[in-house]
Amino acid sequence: MTQLGSITNNHLSITCKTCRSHRMLAVKPLIDRLGWETRLQDIVPKLRCSACKSKGYIELQIVYVSGSGEALLGAGDKKPENETGWKSG
Numbered sequence: 001m002t003q004l005g006s007i008t009n010n011h012l013s014i015t016c017k018t019c020r021s022h023r024m025l026a027v028k029p030l031i032d033r034l035g036w037e038t039r040l041q042d043i044v045p046k047l048r049c050s051a052c053k054s055k056g057y058i059e060l061q062i063v064y065v066s067g068s069g070e071a072l073l074g075a076g077d078k079k080p081e082n083e084t085g086w087k088s089g
């Protein structure tokens, strides 16, 4: 089952089955609120349509968004992971 933590850079395409209104939702803010272990099917009942107020009656699709700003900013500027001093073993 899909956890939010495995699709952090993606968006969710949400379509209301009642009124067909559609919107995109970034996954990252959801992780901040609900935790990365939250599964997709767990958040469906929590989602409410802003147009017709029906709750949990939506179609949900994972959408990969390419060309995010982070990919451009992050290149060549990464710090080594062992800089924290923590080592295993």
Ligand SMILES: [Zn+2]
Binding pocket: 016, 017, 018, 019, 020, 021, 049, 050, 051, 052, 053, 054
């Ligand atoms: Zn609706």
